[in-house]
Amino acid sequence: MITRRSAIAAGLAGAALPFAARADSYDPQVRTTAGPVVGLRRDGISVFKGVRYGALTRRFQPPERPAPWREPVRATTYGAASPQRGDEANQSEDCLFLNVWTPGTDAARRPVMVYIHGGAYSSGSGSDPLYDGTRLAARGDVVVVTLNHRLNVFGYAYLARLAPGFEDSGNVGQMDLILALQWVRDNIAAFGGDPSRVMLFGQSGGGAKIATLMATPAAQGLFHRAATMSGQQVTASGPINATTRATAWLKAIGLTPDRAAEAATMPVERLLEAQTAEDPILGFGGLYFGPVLDFRTLPRHPFYPDAAPLGRSIPMIIGNTREETLGFMGNDPKNVGLTWETLATRLSPGVMRIDITPEAVIAGYRAMHPDWSPDQVLIAATTAGRSWRGAVIEAEERAKAGAPAWVYRLDFPGEMASGRKGAFHTADIPLVFDNVEAAGSRTRGPGAQALADRMSDAFIALARDGDPNHAGLPPWDRYELPRRQTMLMDVQPRMADDPRGDERAFFSAIPYIQPGT
Incomplete structure (x- = not known):
């Protein structure tokens, strides 16, 4: 019998596919360590959505494995996302689900590409149409996994210093990711994957989560390649700052530090709303919550004072986009008609996020690029001084340690809703997933598919062989000092040594503090 709920579920499953689906002759069934799941076979790809990898876990506590089941469970609709502010449709604290796309549930032992979504550490899910793994799985004969945590x-x-019994609370989101990777290790062979060739890739917050996992002992051996896209984590939040933030958050929900344990039973909506309180460390914006240097799960910073030894043997792609902050600032009415005088006001500490005067930034850019407009300087300076700095540090530290890294800069422009074009934050997602025509993609037009072919094949090559080089790209050299070799991703990709070297040198004189740290 077709019910309203089943009709909606069927509609959602169909909407996630980037092209018209054709049902094959069977629905695949796989037995996981917890129990059997049944997916859908479409266009030569078996798809399993909403596979449970963790139980409904007690709030602020480490995750637990799910209780086993015997009867086959239909895995055809995405699982719930973590509670969050914003417009994510399906939210629940019961959110430990993942999704699998595979060419075959056989013994082929294909490379596995696990995508960790962005949204900083505060929002997002693995069910965005841009993350649909159908085309990537078919293109590369790989297994694609996305997940929620x-x-x-x-x-x-981080409540560890405020209440007993919450010692792990500052990193349980990372512990969820580790549990998901343990599920991949234990189950992915049944989905046609190779547990010894697992690659993590992620954009923005997803990349930062990966960088943190590369310094996390419990994650060692669970993945073997990594690729980060506009997502860096040089340093984690220190335990004192994290406690200060937690105290400010508790105050916003009406609790004193000695009553911190009561937050474990309060309504979800109230906890989320309190996050809008001003951050006491940054002095602007809402409260930041991210990984904590707790000396339990995370014993050191990911890339300070150097690249964490645990991650040095992992081949890694590090990427950013040329006009990164256009994605955050490009539609801001405050930027219309900028002059050199009003630009100084726009380059506030909250925008630059480093300790430098706007006058010094403007003078530096007018000397380096006298032909640029105030608007060009705004986007370039905020990209180079705030977004790109972490990627430069990570690439340089890996080079110093002799750890393999291939660096790219996306130059191909996407188009924003306003019509403005540029290589903004998130523009590389549909290229890497080969989803330039998917719902939500703003990286389209002439040349987009050609570049998607090259970028997705590079990520597939890294997953398969530990090296992103392939016949469709010019030879991609590893990043080394002092050359700083970088692949400029455009319709015609090309290698360049130290692109934006003048901007890099200018900002290298200013100490970099990871936003949130």
Whole structure:
């Protein structure tokens, strides 16, 4: 019998596919360590959505494996996302689910590409149409996995110094990711994957989560390649700052530090709303919650004072986009008609996020690029001084340690809703997934598919062989000092040594503090 709920579920499953689906002759069934799951076979790809990898976990506590089941469970609709502010449709604290796309549930032992979504540490899920793994799985004969995990206060509120029994609370979101990777290790062979060739890739917050996992002992051996896209984590939040943030959050929900344990039973909506309180460390914006240097799960910073030894043997792609902050600032009415005088006001500490005067930034750029407009300087300076700095540090530290890294800069422009074009934050997602025509993609037009072919094949090559080089790209050299070799990703990709070297040198004189640290 077709019910309203089943009709909606069927509609959602169909909407996630980037092209018209054709049902094959069977629905695949796989037995996981917890129990059997049944997916859908479409266009030569078996798809399993909403596969449970963790139980409904007690708030602020480490995740637990799910209780086993005997009867086959239909895995045809995405699982819930972590509670969060914003418009994510399906939210629940019961959110430890993942999704699998595979060419075959056989013994082929294909490379596995696990995507960790962005949204900083506060929002997002693995069910965005841009993350649909159908085309990538078919293109590269790989297994693609996306996942959900606990975010914001539910994944990273650090209560360890305020209440007994919450010693792990500042990193349970990362512990969820580790549990998901343990599920991949234990189950992915049944989905046609190779547990010894697992690659993590992620954009923005997803990349930062990966960088943190590369310094996390419990994650060692669970993945073997990594690729980060506009997502860096040089340093984690220190335990004192994290406690200060947690105290400010508790105050916003009406609790004193000695009553911190009561947050474990308060309504979800109230906990989320309190996150809008001003951050006491940054002095602007809402409260930041992210990984904490707790000396339990995370014993050191990911890339300070050097690249964490645990991650040095992992081949890694590090990428950013040329006009990164256009994605955050490009549609801001405050930027219309900028002059050199009003630019100084726009380059506030909250925008630059480093300790430098706007006058010094403007003078530096007018000397380096006298032909640039105030608007060009705004986007370039905020990209180079705030977003790109972490990627430069990570690439340089890996080079110093002799760890393999291939660096790219996306130059191909996407188009924003306003019509403005540029290589903004998130523009590389549809290229890497080969989803330039998917719902939500703003990286389209002439040349987009050609570049998607090259970028997705590079990520597939890294997953398969530990090296992103392939016949469709010019030879991609490893990043080394002092050359700083970088692949400029455009319709015609090309290698360049130290692109934006003048901007890099200018900002290298200013100490970099990871936003949130």
